[in-house]
Amino acid sequence: MLKGRAFKFGDDIDTDQIIPARYLNTSDPKELAKHCMEDADPTFASKVQKGDFIVAGKNFGCGSSREHAPLSIKAAGVSAVIAKSFARIFFRNAINIGLPILECPEAVDDIEEGDILEVDLEKGIIKNVTKNKEYKAKPYPKDILEIINSGGLMNYAKKKLAKENK
């Protein structure tokens, strides 16, 4: 069970806002975490605590293919991103590196900044503790669940390669 506070953002949060290109001369997650969401909210990195959630509108993570974006969010301690929808490359990247993401427009409309949330990833249930409400996120397709359950794409690859070498 994941538990933390909600940090709210709007629609079309692009990868330049999540991690501006001026910090892309490194791929060190700890360095990237210091600048997480900097151009959307310069105070975010200093406020966020382990377990907190990003709650955003539609098309979250649009723009660049930079994996630095989900890496910075994960390294900042964010336990999951809840959005109305995700841009496709960000979606893949998050799954591949093991950053939980949940699609749930209803939750996004209802949740307010600072609300305490509890998320059951297995069941896709988002609980708003502050408002005493519950929302159900869109379930993952089966094949994507397989990558998630392997702990990301590289672990999935290790299993696959081991199977082929048998």
Add this chain to the structure above:
Amino acid sequence: MGMTIAQKILAKAAGKDHVNVGELVVCRVDFCLANDITAPIAIKEFEKLGVDVFDKERIALVPDHFTPNKDIKAAEQCKLVREFARKYNIKYYFEQGKCGIEHVLLPEEGLALPGEVIIGADSHTCTYGALGAFATGVGSTDMAYAWATGEVWFRVPSTIKFYYYGKRKKWVTSKDYILYVIGKIGVDGALYKVMEHTGPAIEELSMDERFTISNMAIEAGAKAGIIPPDEKTLEYVKFRAKRPYTVFTSDEDAPYDDVIEIDVSKIDPIVACPHLPSNVKPAKDLTDITIDQVVIGSCTNGRIEDLRLAAKILKGKKVHPYVRCLIFPGTWNVYKQAKEEGLLDIFLEANCVICPPTCGPCLGGHMGVLASGERAVATTNRNFRGRMGHPDSEVYLASPAVAAASAVLGRIADPEEVAGK
């Protein structure tokens, strides 16, 4: 039911006769690429697997973002990529001097071909859709996986067909077409889908102009932006192709989510205002917006025809004294061609800065970075907040014609204000 070009390419790569929209397929990768920003993460992930690369001739490494090395950290990233290329004997590693902006370079080198599945750890990989390929951006971990296995998984996307017709006005370019379309459907208007660009107004475009259209598919959220191959495509790849290739086209009865008709005669030279590529307005309605910088180049508009168009407007003129006008040819071949045609002389006489091929300025990473409150007109592809520098700077996206005219007048301008009707 028939299949779209995207379905046919994915079916072949998955070793199937037919694939349905929504189906998950594992495809063999014909070609993959990464750059100095995305390759370092892929390398770290790949080396965890302890295997060799799937094919040394199907991987490109293009250090084009923060090169020539912008600082020590960037130099370290480039070094990592260079050493990886040497260690694994990667055939298509492009050292600075032979390097160029990846999406201008790879088609030029005959490394992106019709009917192929191409993935790149760069979102503008969709550019190769102009050659009739299924080309799409992925992240570094997907890239590492492909290097190891030669495979990538896709959910077969549905397609929106765009049909372009009519006679365009003078100074209207394919950049104006695609900005107009993004303005119409929005930045997630084609999310997860393929944009298939068809019709007589597409057929009459040169390859350089077609690349611009496919390049910006990602700005509408699309997975790919495909233009069906025709004689011009085949002419372009004929002497370049480094591999055999297959030409696919969509069936008459292929399934489309929607067919959107675009009358290009209604399109004016257009500008996408901050901070979304969909925020478009005619240049002639924005003439009171003064600017500090103009950037002409990038994977969107850094090809020879783009430079010719800019030169046509800048010839015999001077860049406005309050403006810096930066020219970034897409590759050294484009640079050489521009030199031979005398375009570089025109730019120098106009007081432009001629830069080496690099992606740097487009993402505010390297060269031409904006200060707070500064405004740029750029022929690039994104105008997100802080995209070209300070979070309080602004980027206006436009064609090379609008950008060059704006450079001369020191404000956003319609090309006809400088170069006539």
